[in-house]
Amino acid sequence: MTEGNFVDYIKLHLKSGNGGKGSAHLRREKYIPKGGPDGGDGGRGGHIIFKANKDLWTLFHLKFKRHIKATHGEHGSKQTSTGADGEDQYIEVPLGTVIRDTNTNEVIKEMTEHDEEYIVVEGGMGGKGNAHFKSSTNQTPRFAQPGIPGQELDITLELKLLADVGLVGFPNAGKSTLLSVITAAKPKIANYEFTTLKPNLGIVEYRDYKTFVVADIPGIIEGAAEGKGLGYRFLRHIERNSTLLFLIPADAPSVKEQYEILLDELRRYNPELLDKSRVIAISKADLLDDELKTELAEEIEHAFDHIPHVFISSIAQQGLLPLKDLLWKTLNEDKDKVTS
Numbered sequence: 001m002t003e004g005n006f007v008d009y010i011k012l013h014l015k016s017g018n019g020g021k022g023s024a025h026l027r028r029e030k031y032i033p034k035g036g037p038d039g040g041d042g043g044r045g046g047h048i049i050f051k052a053n054k055d056l057w058t059l060f061h062l063k064f065k066r067h068i069k070a071t072h073g074e075h076g077s078k079q080t081s082t083g084a085d086g087e088d089q090y091i092e093v094p095l096g097t098v099i100r101d102t103n104t105n106e107v108i109k110e111m112t113e114h115d116e117e118y119i120v121v122e123g124g125m126g127g128k129g130n131a132h133f134k135s136s137t138n139q140t141p142r143f144a145q146p147g148i149p150g151q152e153l154d155i156t157l158e159l160k161l162l163a164d165v166g167l168v169g170f171p172n173a174g175k176s177t178l179l180s181v182i183t184a185a186k187p188k189i190a191n192y193e194f195t196t197l198k199p200n201l202g203i204v205e206y207r208d209y210k211t212f213v214v215a216d217i218p219g220i221i222e223g224a225a226e227g228k229g230l231g232y233r234f235l236r237h238i239e240r241n242s243t244l245l246f247l248i249p250a251d252a253p254s255v256k257e258q259y260e261i262l263l264d265e266l267r268r269y270n271p272e273l274l275d276k277s278r279v280i281a282i283s284k285a286d287l288l289d290d291e292l293k294t295e296l297a298e299e300i301e302h303a304f305d306h307i308p309h310v311f312i313s314s315i316a317q318q319g320l321l322p323l324k325d326l327l328w329k330t331l332n333e334d335k336d337k338v339t340s
Contacts, residue, residue: 017045017086019124019147045123046070046086166241
């Protein structure tokens, strides 16, 4: 998936099908005088149905579809024949897609299970034919119900990536490089800030054929929650990660200060993010000699006594297996908490 093909925000206008009219037909056949009403019902209008698909990673396939309409139900006819239902429109979306009402911003549905289906806009019901309205006092009703019009709705689709681990860090902290080394992903890597303009996903292969998913989120800067830098748009992608991996370069002026800034931006965006498990990785550790590494380790243990940390170097391939071990252990601890 190329960076240009990653689409995580779409607005659509939906319109379901109208219900078909009921028939007011009166039976007329040779040798059968006063045959009576035999009008059939109209067909239901087509629904617009969203379906979750685990094989999709982006909303790109909907980028150029601004209006989606379902077909109308057909009208009823003689001999109590019911009109055909309108054809339902199915819209496939990736797991993690949130459907919102554009006008009220209300969440309509979150699609999180493969093959899960949800009717977002229902088609109009078909009208009843005059055969339903005959009685002892009205044996030849010459009327039938019209079909109910379909519904219209403006919706916004937001994709929140479903990954086990979310990479959090300042621009140029080495997140893309780490993702490219521990997974088969090929994110854009360059020596300037904001190289990553779209989130990237990668699957980490662990021991005994185990795997977990890591998401590289575009770099956060101080003030991101107010829209600075790339803003808060991509912060939503870490809302569903169970573990946050804070990546802080070894040459940072202050590891603690960078961590506190990152944590504060997450808090201002969504305080619930602070409830997630955290792991700290000191990147570019090949720049440190043993003495500096020992001093920095003591500083980290003093500042973050309850948060596990590890020294890594993606370029030198140092500390990557201990990092995987630590992430796997943290992820499984989270699963045990959920099941207990």
